[in-house]
Amino acid sequence: MGRLLDSLNFYKAYFVMSQPTCRLVTLGCKVNQYETELVKEALVRGGYREAEEEENADLCVVNTCTVTATGDSKGRQLIRQLARKNPGSRTIVMGCYATREPETLAQLPNVLEVVEDKRELPDVLARVGVNDFPTGISTFEGRRRAYVKVQDGCILNCTYCIIPQVRPGLRSRPPQDIDEEVHRLIENGHKEIVLCGIHLGHYGVDATRGRSGKAPFRLAHLIENLDRIPGDWRMRLSSIEAAEVSPDFVDVVTSTEKLSPHFHPSLQSGSRNVLLRMKRRYSLDMFLGKMELLRSRLDNPAFSTDVIVGFPGETEAEFQETLDVCEQAGFMKIHVFPFSARAGTPAADLPDQISPEVKKERGQRLAELGDRLARRYYESLVGRDLQVLVERESRDRPDWVSGTACRYAPVDIPGDATAIGQIVKVQATSAADHGVIAEVL
Numbered sequence: 001m002g003r004l005l006d007s008l009n010f011y012k013a014y015f016v017m018s019q020p021t022c023r024l025v026t027l028g029c030k031v032n033q034y035e036t037e038l039v040k041e042a043l044v045r046g047g048y049r050e051a052e053e054e055e056n057a058d059l060c061v062v063n064t065c066t067v068t069a070t071g072d073s074k075g076r077q078l079i080r081q082l083a084r085k086n087p088g089s090r091t092i093v094m095g096c097y098a099t100r101e102p103e104t105l106a107q108l109p110n111v112l113e114v115v116e117d118k119r120e121l122p123d124v125l126a127r128v129g130v131n132d133f134p135t136g137i138s139t140f141e142g143r144r145r146a147y148v149k150v151q152d153g154c155i156l157n158c159t160y161c162i163i164p165q166v167r168p169g170l171r172s173r174p175p176q177d178i179d180e181e182v183h184r185l186i187e188n189g190h191k192e193i194v195l196c197g198i199h200l201g202h203y204g205v206d207a208t209r210g211r212s213g214k215a216p217f218r219l220a221h222l223i224e225n226l227d228r229i230p231g232d233w234r235m236r237l238s239s240i241e242a243a244e245v246s247p248d249f250v251d252v253v254t255s256t257e258k259l260s261p262h263f264h265p266s267l268q269s270g271s272r273n274v275l276l277r278m279k280r281r282y283s284l285d286m287f288l289g290k291m292e293l294l295r296s297r298l299d300n301p302a303f304s305t306d307v308i309v310g311f312p313g314e315t316e317a318e319f320q321e322t323l324d325v326c327e328q329a330g331f332m333k334i335h336v337f338p339f340s341a342r343a344g345t346p347a348a349d350l351p352d353q354i355s356p357e358v359k360k361e362r363g364q365r366l367a368e369l370g371d372r373l374a375r376r377y378y379e380s381l382v383g384r385d386l387q388v389l390v391e392r393e394s395r396d397r398p399d400w401v402s403g404t405a406c407r408y409a410p411v412d413i414p415g416d417a418t419a420i421g422q423i424v425k426v427q428a429t430s431a432a433d434h435g436v437i438a439e440v441l
Contacts, residue, residue, distance in 0.1 A: 020129070022048045023057035023086065025078055028065025030196040030238050032095055034149040036063045037137050039094070039121065046130030057086045059128055060110070064097035066162055068340035072097055076108060083109035092124060099166040118152075136181030139188045144391045144421055145404075146190040147238070150178050150222065151197030153206075158268075159279050159346040160308065160339065167198050170206035175217060175225055182226055186233050191423050192260075192389050192404075194236045195222070201244030219244070220252040227256040232423055234387065234406060239264040242282045245290040254297045261301040262408040263294060268308050270325025271318035277350070278311065284325060291329055300380060302407040304333035309366055310359030311339045312350035319362050323369055332377035332408065334370035336363045371433065378409055378431035386411065386438065388426050390419040410435030 022043050026036040039061055040050070051057040060082045065071035075097045082091060090112035093105045102114040113124050122133040140146035153170045154163050182193050197203060204218040219240075226235060235258045240249075242265045253259055265287065269275050272284060294301055307322060326334060338359040341348040386405040394400035394412055401415040403424070412435065413426050426438035 019047060019049045020058045021051035021055060022059045022061065023051045023082065024061045025082070026063040027071055027074055027078070028063070028067065028095065030147045030194065031149050031152070031198060032063050032065060034147040034196065035118065036061065037140055038134060041137050042125055042130050042133045045132045045134065046125065057089050060086055060089050060091040062091060062093050064093060064095035066097040066100045066166060070340065079105065079108045079111065094118065094121065096163065096166040100162065135177050138184045140185065140190060144190070144389055145192035145194055146185045147194045147196050148178060148181055149197060150195050151200055151203040154199045156199070156281070157279055159277065160311065160342070162342040162345055163198060165344060170202055172203050172206055175222060178222065179225060182229060186229065186231050189421060191233050191421065192236060193233065194238050196238035200237060200239055201241045220249045223252055223256060223259060227258045234258050234260050234423065236260045236262060237264070239266060241265060242287040242290045245293065250293055250297055260406040261298045262406070263301060264304045265290070266306040267325065267329070268306060269311060270322035274311050274314055274318050277313060288329060302332045302377065302409065303329065304335070304408065305331050306335045306337060307366060308337050308339050309362040310354035312347055312354065313352040314354060323366065326366070326369060327373065330373060330377070331370070332374050334366060336366050336370065338363055375431065375433055378436050381407065381409060381428045381436055382431055384428050385441065386426050386428055388413065388424050388438070390415065390422055390424055392420065393417055405436065411438050413438045413440055415440065
């Protein structure tokens with residue numbers, strides 16, 4: 001019997017070691033992270049396995065981002081690093097930077113293919129022996145929450161943004177494919193599903209544009225559909241534009257059971273004049289009014305946002321307007337981005353470009369305000385019942401675990417590793433700079 005087991009273990013190890021190996025690296029947004037996971041699932045179906053940390057990979061996949069010049073630089077660095085650490089490997093480059101500058105990336109070491117259009121991915125992977133490209137993912141390895149891309153593309157013309165050029169048009173996934181994918185992810189243990197897209201609020205718009213008589217099926221309808229899926233899980237929206245917070249949308253989000261009361265409308269600037277130069281499609285009154293509408297219908301919802309500092313021509317007075325609006329809005333988290341000029345966008349050619357030193361200083365001031373607003377929101381949660389997705393053991397205290405509340409606040413509670421991956425009902429007992437301290441109910 002011992003010899004038989006030794007033989008079986010030998011052949012199992014031989015089979016594993018004889019499999020082609022892959023290594024996948026992602027830069028950028030939740031949509032990119034989802035698309036990498038989809039490629040990984042295709043590779044695993046095709047017989048590949050992920051390379052161990054010190055193991056040489058036969059195939060590398062780099063999913064790039066081009067929102068900023070820093071993203072471009074990181075993409076090039078990653079490709080060169082992978083070539084050095086994986087001699088003899090072949091690299092497939094995909095993502096927004098690949099669409100924008102395929103010739104530049106094709107010249108980098110070990111690059112086999114540059115995928116300019118993601119619709120080419122099945123054909124590209126077929127050339128490395130992968131012939132079964134999935135319509136969705138079954139798991140999101142290494143994450144307690146799973147991202148689900150429901151929509152791609154943007155048709156807006158914000159003057160600073162390169163994304164409509166590299167992800168043009170609108171493409172929404174069929175509701176049935178999304179429903180089946182969410183079912184699989186829940187069955188495989190994911191307790192939170194984050195719906196994401198390049199312009200999430202435009203989900204379904206492409207299906208009815210110019211088609212008279214076809215009933216619309218938009219984001220609110222998708223949320224209603226998914227909310228019917230049973231089980232101990234929750235749903236979150238990655239972002240929503242203020243212009244898409246309609247009364248019908250509010251009616252749906254206030255009547256669903258699974259949707260977390262956390263919304264991410266991108267402000268970008270609190271100055272009316274800067275918003276006009278950005279060609280954003282809302283006024284500040286409208287933006288703040290939509291937030292108040294949600295607050296009036298929901299119990300203390302959380303709001304996070306994105307803000308660009310140092311947009312061309314931004315004066316100190318205009319930046320102060322942004323600080324004032326952020327405080328008035330009461331955001332619980334502010335993602336601060338220094339303006340990055342993208343060649344080919346109108347903002348790159350605007351006069352009065354702001355110096356890096358001023359961008360850095362304004363970014364620090366906005367981040368400090370964001371920290372104060374976060375602490376204020378954490379304090380508003382004290383005494384409230386929350387649902388927390390436990391994600392890891394505490395880094396600071398033994399016999400404690402950390403997670404994220406339905407309202408997006410970080411939460412620490414007493415517990416051990418057995419709670420990781422579960423949704424736990426807690427009561428917030430105190431607030432700290434980093435989040436909320438709570439006790440399990």
